[in-house]
Amino acid sequence: MDNPDFSAQALRQAQVQMPEHGGRLRRAVAEYGIPLERWVDLSTGINPCGWTIPLIDNQTFMRLPENDDELEAAAAEYYGSSDLVPVAGSQEAIRELPRIRQQLFGESRVGVIAPGYEEHRYHWQLNGHQVERLAAEQIETELHRFDCLVLINPCNPSAVRFDQATLARWHQQLAARGGWLVIDEAFLDTEPQQSMIQPQMPSGLIVLRSLGKFFGLAGLRVGFLFADAEIRQMLSRAIGHWSIATPSRWLATRALWDTSWQQEARTWLESSRQRLVRLLEEALEDLPGSLQGRGLASTGLFVTVQIDDAAELAHRLAQQGILVRYFEPYSSLRFGLPGNEHEWRHLARSLTEATAAESQIQV
Known part of the structure; x- marks a missing residue:
């Protein structure tokens, strides 16, 4: 059968x-x-x-990834929060978040910014959620119809921006009914003061970051999800111990440290x-x-x-x-x-x- x-x-x-x-x-x-x-x-x-790759010891390629290395600490310092999970590029989180939402709440009504990075729409739809594309100017009046709102800030490819006060208000409206605000900040490293990452991530706010764009390290496949403890725990279980290769972890740590x-x-x-x-x-x-x-x-x-x-x-x-x-x-x-x-x-x-x-x- x-x-x-x-x-x-x-x-x-x-x-x-x-x-x-x-x-x-x-x-x-x-x-x-x-x-x-x-x-x-x-x-x-x-x-x-992008960031210049330094010499790397061959031994680094011979070791399995270790979650107690310095990557999480370097990321917490760079992004201003330790409420994070390292992922194999933000793409891994984009793929897993709709599954986690399905496990917790079942089918949800999801608004996805359009035009925008289509992988968001694709994975929410693939996992059985009701997905609707939203233009930026529609969000304010249409938000009440959705359980989740997925944004890119600044938006790729339109370059539309959402200010922090507006995002905070939308998050409060969604969280009050068990909803999520998911923000992909892949292009925000040039203006980090606009990030919605918080030292303690509140329920219903999920932020994605990556080393692919600003650092020019797309091939490393290193990113981070910032969210509350429940979502972080579920994501960690879903991706397992060895999501990011040891050389990628080593290089990402040093790129995050390189403030100059x-x-x-x-x-x-x-x-x-x-x-x-x-x-x-x-x-x-x-x-x-x-x-x-x-x-x-x-x-x-x-x-x-x-x-x-x-x-x-x-x-x-x-x-x-x-x-x-x-x-x-x-x-x-x-x-x-x-x-x-x-x-x-x-x-x-x-x-x-x-x-x-x-x-x-x-x-």
Whole structure:
């Protein structure tokens, strides 16, 4: 006899399409016939000048992970709270939270910010919850209908921000009825004073952080969940003892300790953000239709533009070895930061040529 729980899960998985992501550089290499080394990959929003990996002892690779090393202490110091669980990138917490909610409360009504990182919507829906996409401007009036609200702050890819007072009010409203406010702060390291992480995490508030974006260490797969004791305990049981490899734990600890690099990185990223905003504004201002809606918005790690023919511009940039992220439903492009002067010049030249060609077609 078939296992009914497995069958239901398999059916949901078949009906829920897995999200697409940036960073598909090798697919672009095959599609456009441009060698890998000639590409400038701006599709991911990862710091292109990330923390420098030091020499690491070979013995580190020979040991199983130990939960009583220095990683938790380094993270508590950096984030300002010890109410945390290390996870294999915030993706592991994104996957497990809907399961934990299902175990505790059963099927829930979940509002997920849109546009946003689609893995949130995917896993809540995959685990049988009623999921509805919400635009930022809908949340205030629609919050009463939901048990959980899942946000990204600042939002990827829209760069919309939510202030702490608003988030605190929404958390109180949800927690009063046993609900959760889940905040993905993957892009908040450039402005850490805006974090909702608290020394003692209250019930119903869950915050996710990662070393992937600001530190430029996406390949380490190290992140953290901040929540109350019950959720932390359930997550720890779900992921087991060896979620993060020993070398990743060792390197993440030292990156979190490196306050000098962190300060320098924030200064460089802000300067680069401003430079990219100016470059895009100048390049796109003469396109037919110009920038629509909000037009251009940014975080410390990417700039998103909304234009009439985003797909065509993304294609023309790719023809010149510039890979950006295209969001079809919103006619938007997300540009990560170039990592050196060669990449800046390549982007500036490619934008000039791509927008000139597009303008000629549309005239």
